[in-house]
Amino acid sequence: MISNELPITQALLARAHSPASADRIYSEKIQHRAVFLRPTSPPPRVTAKQARRTRRERKLKDRNKALKPKPLSAKQRRKLGFYRILGSEMYTGGQGAAAKLSAADFHGAEVEVVRSACVGRVGIKGIVTKETRFVLDIITADNNAIKTVPKEGTIFRVEVPCAAIPTSGGQSQLKDLVFELLGDQLTVRPAERANRKFKQHFLRKM
Numbered sequence: 001m002i003s004n005e006l007p008i009t010q011a012l013l014a015r016a017h018s019p020a021s022a023d024r025i026y027s028e029k030i031q032h033r034a035v036f037l038r039p040t041s042p043p044p045r046v047t048a049k050q051a052r053r054t055r056r057e058r059k060l061k062d063r064n065k066a067l068k069p070k071p072l073s074a075k076q077r078r079k080l081g082f083y084r085i086l087g088s089e090m091y092t093g094g095q096g097a098a099a100k101l102s103a104a105d106f107h108g109a110e111v112e113v114v115r116s117a118c119v120g121r122v123g124i125k126g127i128v129t130k131e132t133r134f135v136l137d138i139i140t141a142d143n144n145a146i147k148t149v150p151k152e153g154t155i156f157r158v159e160v161p162c163a164a165i166p167t168s169g170g171q172s173q174l175k176d177l178v179f180e181l182l183g184d185q186l187t188v189r190p191a192e193r194a195n196r197k198f199k200q201h202f203l204r205k206m
Helices: 008-016 019-031 048-067 074-080 087-092 095-102 190-194
Strands: 110-116 125-131 135-140 146-150 154-160 165-167 170-172 177-182
Touching: 008 019
Parallel strands: none
Antiparallel strands: 110 125, 110 154, 125 135, 135 146, 154 177, 165 170
């Protein structure tokens, strides 16, 4: 049993060494330990090579800072039309359009196959006559043939025409909205897809 009167360091030494060795180690290594003091050395002198290198790095940093474009002023932003954003688009962004496309029923829509695992299906364009969970039946305009295109490994393109907006100088026609849909993400029946909420995920294939 170690005495409570001993310091904790000496008590720990007494567990591993004999009493004589513990006293010797404690007196030499801990109690009377010599502390050597050395004056701090001055910082090394900067050589001419190091000074030239420092100047080159400073000039390069100043040059990169000068080439960085300055932020646009409020007048320039108004001139470029940064504030010409509809109020609804400012708050919804692209998520509203993505949600509508995810829940859309493509019966009667004009689609085009732009990418597919089978090269022979690329270029098929027509109107969707039937949509199931895994395939789309597309009737083409050239020979009125019905093509069955699987959704897996296929990317479809859908164009949404925009209505003309009346202005003071006449009607201004907006560009049509073009969407590319991943068939792998549409492997759900249209009736079930309309009531389902989709979350955004990162796709490694993209």
